[in-house]
Amino acid sequence: MQTIFVTGGAGFIGSALIRLLIAESDWRIVNIDKLTYAGNLESLAEFADHPRHVFSRSDICDRAAMDDLFAAYQPAGVIHLAAESHVDRSIHGPGDFIDTNISGTYTLLEAARAWWSALDAEAKAAFRFHHVSTDEVFGSLGDTGLFVETSPYQPNSPYSASKAASDHLVRAWHHTYGLPTVITNCSNNYGPCQFPEKLIPLMIHNAVSDKPLPIYGNGDNVRDWLYVDDHARALRLVFEQGVPGETYNIGGHNEKTNLEVVDTLCALLDELKPRHDGRSYRTQKISVADRPGHDKRYAIDATKIQRELGWTPQESFESGMRRTVLWYLENPAWVAHVVSGEYRQWMDRNYGDRQ
Numbered sequence: 001m002q003t004i005f006v007t008g009g010a011g012f013i014g015s016a017l018i019r020l021l022i023a024e025s026d027w028r029i030v031n032i033d034k035l036t037y038a039g040n041l042e043s044l045a046e047f048a049d050h051p052r053h054v055f056s057r058s059d060i061c062d063r064a065a066m067d068d069l070f071a072a073y074q075p076a077g078v079i080h081l082a083a084e085s086h087v088d089r090s091i092h093g094p095g096d097f098i099d100t101n102i103s104g105t106y107t108l109l110e111a112a113r114a115w116w117s118a119l120d121a122e123a124k125a126a127f128r129f130h131h132v133s134t135d136e137v138f139g140s141l142g143d144t145g146l147f148v149e150t151s152p153y154q155p156n157s158p159y160s161a162s163k164a165a166s167d168h169l170v171r172a173w174h175h176t177y178g179l180p181t182v183i184t185n186c187s188n189n190y191g192p193c194q195f196p197e198k199l200i201p202l203m204i205h206n207a208v209s210d211k212p213l214p215i216y217g218n219g220d221n222v223r224d225w226l227y228v229d230d231h232a233r234a235l236r237l238v239f240e241q242g243v244p245g246e247t248y249n250i251g252g253h254n255e256k257t258n259l260e261v262v263d264t265l266c267a268l269l270d271e272l273k274p275r276h277d278g279r280s281y282r283t284q285k286i287s288v289a290d291r292p293g294h295d296k297r298y299a300i301d302a303t304k305i306q307r308e309l310g311w312t313p314q315e316s317f318e319s320g321m322r323r324t325v326l327w328y329l330e331n332p333a334w335v336a337h338v339v340s341g342e343y344r345q346w347m348d349r350n351y352g353d354r355q
């Protein structure tokens with residue numbers, strides 16, 4: 001049984017990736033997560049005692065802890081997702097983004113390099129450091145055009161600047177030291193277990209809680225939405241088959257304005273959980289002050305990963321959104337525990353001895 005590290009495995013995408021890897025691969029996963037406000041082991045409740053899921057509550061900025069983990073578990077590779085991930089938080093307080101996304105990635109790269117340097121030639125060639133990044137590093141598009149792997153980096157927010165810096169570090173560790181790295185840059189994800197500060201889960205939660213649906217500015221900013229399980233499938237493919245030194249863009253060809261997204265959610269909720277007074281959830285929409293420096297449009301050209309690795313998304317926007325709304329309606333306890341903070345106590349009860 002071979003081991004891989006997944007950093008940030010208690011987060012939204014990391015937990016989806018671990019679900020996929022346990023269901024469809026033979027990897028043993030060491031899930032390395034500091035459990036910030038965004039880390040929620042309730043998303044992995046079914047794997048609390050799974051023999052192929054080991055949880056370590058550790059900070060990627062802690063070099064000694066990372067060295068100990070490499071020595072203890074001798075991984076064949078790392079899929080690195082741990083990050084501060086919310087643009088609005090990065091605007092209000094960029095410090096944690098610099099620490100985790102830049103210094104943490106540097107620390108993890110150095111720990112991986114120390115471990116990898118001592119391997120024999122065959123294990124060295126097989127090792128992978130997969131850095132999971134975002135399309136936001138490329139900045140903002142106008143009305144036309146798509147991000148390709150060679151698009152220039154023009155990050156605009158503290159979040160995207162910190163991710164861009166980490167991409168450059170990973171690239172340099174490959175170029176300078178020969179560490180076998182791959183980088184993926186993905187568009188906006190949505191699906192189950194996303195923290196309700198991001199657009200889609202926030203809107204679902206506010207709608208059914210009879211709260212306003214706050215649309216930044218006039219709502220015509222465009223994002224290219226990808227269902228999280230499609231991202232997880234792409235990550236597995238790139239980790240196992242990607243070429244060292246390469247980067248791959250991942251996206252769903254689902255460009256939507258924020259208003260279109262919110263209207264789609266309202267229509268699904270009108271059908272699946274009609275408001276008590278018979279009016280549409282659309283009536284809860286309000287316009288609020290725009291985000292400073294708000295990127296206008298993101299859109300991904302995913303031709304390379306399709307051509308070279310055979311990946312295409314399985315969910316359409318319509319099917320993925322329906323799945324997502326149904327998941328939130330069927331799992332009110334997950335959201336309620338996040339909102340009340342009770343997920344922390346759940347983690348202490350179920351993982352307390354392993355933290």
Ligand code: NAD
Binds near residue numbers: 009038083100188190
């Ligand atoms: P998330 O905020 O849901 O999860 C991040 C996880 O990292 C949390 O479990 C948190 O506890 C952990 N973490 C934070 N700081 C840490 C530290 N110092 N040490 C160890 N663990 C730490 O984020 P997400 O949406 O799942 O995103 C995962 C990755 O994918 C990030 O690197 C993000 O930049 C990237 N990404 C996200 C999206 C998206 O739409 N969400 C799109 C493209 C790329």
Ligand code: TYD
Binds near residue numbers: 214
């Ligand atoms: P978000 O989910 O924060 O992702 P990102 O900023 O990384 O793209 O936001 C998605 C879009 O939705 C973005 O254009 C900002 C907008 N938005 C709102 O209009 N209202 C909200 O309450 C939130 C959280 C986001």
